[in-house]
Amino acid sequence: MRKKIVAGNWKMNLTLAQGEQLINDIVNAGLKLEDNQAVVIAPPFPYLQKAKSLTQHTEGFFIAAQNCAAEKSGAYTGEVSAEMLKSIGVDYVILGHSERREYFAESNATLAKKTDLVLANGMKPIFCCGEPLAIREAGTQNDYVAKQLEESLYHLPAEEFSKVVIAYEPIWAIGTGLTASAQQAQDMHAYIRSQIAAKYGREVAMHLTILYGGSAKPSNAQELFACEDVDGGLIGGASLVAADFTAIVKSF
Numbered sequence: 096m097r098k099k100i101v102a103g104n105w106k107m108n109l110t111l112a113q114g115e116q117l118i119n120d121i122v123n124a125g126l127k128l129e130d131n132q133a134v135v136i137a138p139p140f141p142y143l144q145k146a147k148s149l150t151q152h153t154e155g156f157f158i159a160a161q162n163c164a165a166e167k168s169g170a171y172t173g174e175v176s177a178e179m180l181k182s183i184g185v186d187y188v189i190l191g192h193s194e195r196r197e198y199f200a201e202s203n204a205t206l207a208k209k210t211d212l213v214l215a216n217g218m219k220p221i222f223c224c225g226e227p228l229a230i231r232e233a234g235t236q237n238d239y240v241a242k243q244l245e246e247s248l249y250h251l252p253a254e255e256f257s258k259v260v261i262a263y264e265p266i267w268a269i270g271t272g273l274t275a276s277a278q279q280a281q282d283m284h285a286y287i288r289s290q291i292a293a294k295y296g297r298e299v300a301m302h303l304t305i306l307y308g309g310s311a312k313p314s315n316a317q318e319l320f321a322c323e324d325v326d327g328g329l330i331g332g333a334s335l336v337a338a339d340f341t342a343i344v345k346s347f
């Protein structure tokens with residue numbers, strides 16, 4: 096069975112004390128996860144170790160970083176390497192979030208390098224893709240997303256690709272309150288899966304976890320997660336409120 100994930104991307108929010116409280120509230124919410132379901136918490140770098148220690152004894156909980164460096168190590172002031180993340184127990188690394196692509200000029204080629212480093216260090220990338228509004232309005236979103244996947248991931252052999260989680264996040268839906276309809280999400284997720292099947296074969300494609308992100312909240316999570324090819328969510332704003340995040344996890 097495919098792995099289902101609800102991941103909370105805190106972005107650049109919360110103090111350590113607030114983050115600690117949030118994690119404790121989520122861990123103590125009494126969530127009942129099935130074997131194939133996971134909760135992933137992605138706090139800012141300085142809180143990763145704390146987040147790990149607060150969640151490591153709770154079944155089905157994992158920790159993600161929101162980014163990592165494109166180089167292995169060395170004179171890159173301010174950067175955090177994949178190896179460092181691995182050494183503190185990080186499980187997943189979010190790569191290619193549209194905010195990083197836009198504000199930090201991350202290209203598909205840079206993301207290919209980051210993907211390799213995350214995998215080489217035994218962690219799993221949560222690779223984000225998704226189109227801006229103008230592309231959606233032009234109706235060319237499938238080609239746009241296919242190119243993102245091709246240029247950053249298709250150099251991977253099937254065995255490595257199988258460790259990747261994909262998050263489809265239409266940029267026009269991020270933080271806007273404007274969610275993709277369940278049909279729009281399903282259509283894109285099915286398209287992504289078909290592309291992966293063409294490249295890596297049906298077996299790999301059927302096991303690929305594809306998350307939806309963009310104004311997901313308790314009121315729409317159930318409808319989104321009910322879609323055949325939607326395997327959970329990458330949650331921004333609603334992941335900062337314990338009651339909202341746990342309600343979304345309960346929508347699995």
Ligand SMILES: O=C(CO)COP(=O)(O)O
Nearest residue numbers: 104269270309310331332
């Ligand atoms: O970017 C997102 C998650 O990575 C989605 O953010 P929102 O849920 O705030 O729209």
